[in-house]
Amino acid sequence: MTRQTLSRRSFLKSTARTAPASVLVLTLPMVLAACREAQQARLDGADFQVLSQEEAAEFDAISARIVPSDDTAGAREAGVIYFIDTVMREGRDREMQALRDGLREFQTQIALSFGAPYFHELNEAEQDTMLGQIEATPFFATVRMLTIAGLLSLPEYGGNRDFIGYQLIGYDSRAAWSAPYGFYDADYMERGE
Amino acid sequence: MAQAAISYPTRDEVDFVVVGSGASGGIVARELAAAGHSVVVLEQGPHLQAADFRHDEWAYDFNNELTWGTSKGNPQTFRKTENDVAELRETVCGYAHNVGGSSVHFSGNFWRFRPIDFMEASVRGRIPGTTFSDWPIRYEDLEPYYTRVDWEVGVSGLQGPWDPPRSREYPCPPMPVKGSDVLLERAAKQMGLTAYPAPVAILSQPHNGRPGCIHCGFCNGYGCEVDAKSSSMAAMIPQALASGNCELRTGCTVARVETDDGGRVNEVVYFDGDGVEQAQRTRAAVLCANGAETPRLLLLSESSRFPDGLANSSGKVGKNLMFNGSCSSSGLFEEPVNAWKSIPTTRVVHDYYELDPNLGFYGGGGIDGRHPSRGAPMLFGLLSGARTGTPSWGSEYKRNLAYQFSHIASFDGHTTSLPVESNNITLDPNYTDDFGRAAIRCTYMDHVDDLATMAWFLERTNELMEMAGATNIQGGYPENGQEGNVHLLGTCRMGDDPNESVVDATNRAHDVPNLFMVDGSSLVTGGRGQPTMTIMALAFRTADLINQAAQRNEI
Numbered sequence: 005m006t007r008q009t010l011s012r013r014s015f016l017k018s019t020a021r022t023a024p025a026s027v028l029v030l031t032l033p034m035v036l037a038a039c040r041e042a043q044q045a046r047l048d049g050a051d052f053q054v055l056s057q058e059e060a061a062e063f064d065a066i067s068a069r070i071v072p073s074d075d076t077a078g079a080r081e082a083g084v085i086y087f088i089d090t091v092m093r094e095g096r097d098r099e100m101q102a103l104r105d106g107l108r109e110f111q112t113q114i115a116l117s118f119g120a121p122y123f124h125e126l127n128e129a130e131q132d133t134m135l136g137q138i139e140a141t142p143f144f145a146t147v148r149m150l151t152i153a154g155l156l157s158l159p160e161y162g163g164n165r166d167f168i169g170y171q172l173i174g175y176d177s178r179a180a181w182s183a184p185y186g187f188y189d190a191d192y193m194e195r196g197e
Numbered sequence: 198m199a200q201a202a203i204s205y206p207t208r209d210e211v212d213f214v215v216v217g218s219g220a221s222g223g224i225v226a227r228e229l230a231a232a233g234h235s236v237v238v239l240e241q242g243p244h245l246q247a248a249d250f251r252h253d254e255w256a257y258d259f260n261n262e263l264t265w266g267t268s269k270g271n272p273q274t275f276r277k278t279e280n281d282v283a284e285l286r287e288t289v290c291g292y293a294h295n296v297g298g299s300s301v302h303f304s305g306n307f308w309r310f311r312p313i314d315f316m317e318a319s320v321r322g323r324i325p326g327t328t329f330s331d332w333p334i335r336y337e338d339l340e341p342y343y344t345r346v347d348w349e350v351g352v353s354g355l356q357g358p359w360d361p362p363r364s365r366e367y368p369c370p371p372m373p374v375k376g377s378d379v380l381l382e383r384a385a386k387q388m389g390l391t392a393y394p395a396p397v398a399i400l401s402q403p404h405n406g407r408p409g410c411i412h413c414g415f416c417n418g419y420g421c422e423v424d425a426k427s428s429s430m431a432a433m434i435p436q437a438l439a440s441g442n443c444e445l446r447t448g449c450t451v452a453r454v455e456t457d458d459g460g461r462v463n464e465v466v467y468f469d470g471d472g473v474e475q476a477q478r479t480r481a482a483v484l485c486a487n488g489a490e491t492p493r494l495l496l497l498s499e500s501s502r503f504p505d506g507l508a509n510s511s512g513k514v515g516k517n518l519m520f521n522g523s524c525s526s527s528g529l530f531e532e533p534v535n536a537w538k539s540i541p542t543t544r545v546v547h548d549y550y551e552l553d554p555n556l557g558f559y560g561g562g563g564i565d566g567r568h569p570s571r572g573a574p575m576l577f578g579l580l581s582g583a584r585t586g587t588p589s590w591g592s593e594y595k596r597n598l599a600y601q602f603s604h605i606a607s608f609d610g611h612t613t614s615l616p617v618e619s620n621n622i623t624l625d626p627n628y629t630d631d632f633g634r635a636a637i638r639c640t641y642m643d644h645v646d647d648l649a650t651m652a653w654f655l656e657r658t659n660e661l662m663e664m665a666g667a668t669n670i671q672g673g674y675p676e677n678g679q680e681g682n683v684h685l686l687g688t689c690r691m692g693d694d695p696n697e698s699v700v701d702a703t704n705r706a707h708d709v710p711n712l713f714m715v716d717g718s719s720l721v722t723g724g725r726g727q728p729t730m731t732i733m734a735l736a737f738r739t740a741d742l743i744n745q746a747a748q749r750n751e752i
Contacts, residue, residue: 152575174603
């Protein structure tokens, strides 16, 4: 895996058309303030702050196909939609607008294929077909990034509820570890190499 | 710790202004202040400390909380050649804006340069199209200072079979080996190579009042939450402040270095945290701003006396930028490797430090074991769908992601870059920052030998992966040339000839007697991809020589 093709930088570059300067630029104090409210919103089951109910249903449905719920929990259980609602808060108008434009365009495509515009009302097979058609777009790349970020960021941002994302990949968020860390170094110690 | 809160009025002359508090600036400040000089350190960023750091990928990796780019008011542009118009990029020359600079979030790989690095041009001969040169100093000149870094900053390791001679053992034993490096070590052995403990600027046990590493895994890209990483922030700045002679001014962005009628530095102009222009009067200045910002500041400091920029009669300020090359192979293993725990790497293969000249190109480097996303979960999630032939979303993506995070390891090559004048830092004619300072414009295209070296190392890392028993091996290197890096080397190079270099063998500007530069910009060659140890050793040496010169009244 090369740094050049797979680095964060090139990821951002691939979505640069969605948000010209950069995707999702935030300042920490603003985000932390938003996080506190997001945590509260989780507890209250409150309304979304940025997303409309329709947008929330759509982005939730898209993220649920990117990381589906199958034999293990997925994006939906991890609360990815709350993460998106959190990080797209105040100051994110331009990026949010790009996402909204992308969604509207996507819904137009859906309407052409299925007669009705709502992604979340399609069945899973139909959803996957539609996503397959937009896989290479900055819109999809941005929703994918937000989905994965929401799955695997700190829960204080609204996603990764109960560390569902960390559990999925086998990451244990401890403050400290001691050797051996895995199979091969344990084996190395045992053999006295 | 109790900080002596000394404060110097800007209108009063201090002995030294140090620009930048990173790998070199922290050391220079501590050494000059400890010798009794009055020192003002100007740092752009905030004074974050251990308690401020968190395992927060969203903040650090994706929102550049430490490494400000264009969107945080630090615009940079990039072009491959001098014939192109440079484009605005989020980050090109990456570095951290905080006390301690990039030494706070670096990987802490602390290979010393070897004797050959200082005289390779005369051993190998000139290389057309490059300014490949010997250093004006030798390994022996720097060895005592490498040892001071080992002991005073804090390095863990074990003397390896081909390591350069050292006057004193490492203060801390090597870090416990990781599974990824067991795989590297076993594969290396099968190939007749030797993997040995990687020297790191991370404490394996308590040293100098700081604790040993707790192997949390959020290391490269993150600030250490317990001060076990030997950053300037953790190891040097507290001592500089405790001397009672050093004032650390944070949030201060330097605009110009001013000179008097005699051509000597007399004040450093900067914007304070409120954006108000200030000027600190000083008897001398030491620029430790890094290999992009130091040349930028010199170019910004042009005047009628220094029309091409301060200390730039040679025209070499900003030239000869070197990034170091890299390659990486990753593969999957049957059992959990868990390379996401602990520090980035614990073993290094140095058998290929100097490649055979008969290959037809110049190069060399080292190989170490890593986790391909530096152990960071979110970054891995974003990258893992990018493995060739695997979907980037859906059930199969999710299954792969779940399995691979703990079962993956990478072997990375770190390689040479040749100095080329057309690789450089200049002032961008079209973009400025919030203070009206011209943006950094980076022009860079890897030399053909550097690309050949990366390609050669990729073959070796792929072989090592295969030998280690990995499946689904994938690798690459920046074959179209790098478009940015965090190693910023060579842009105010040392040398004896004032026509070919910017600073002399003591890191004093050839053109300005009371101006010194020491950071990545000083390096004549870039080593094998781990420059900070050498930058820190040079900083100790420069400070030592400045203190000696000051005693003789020769600043």
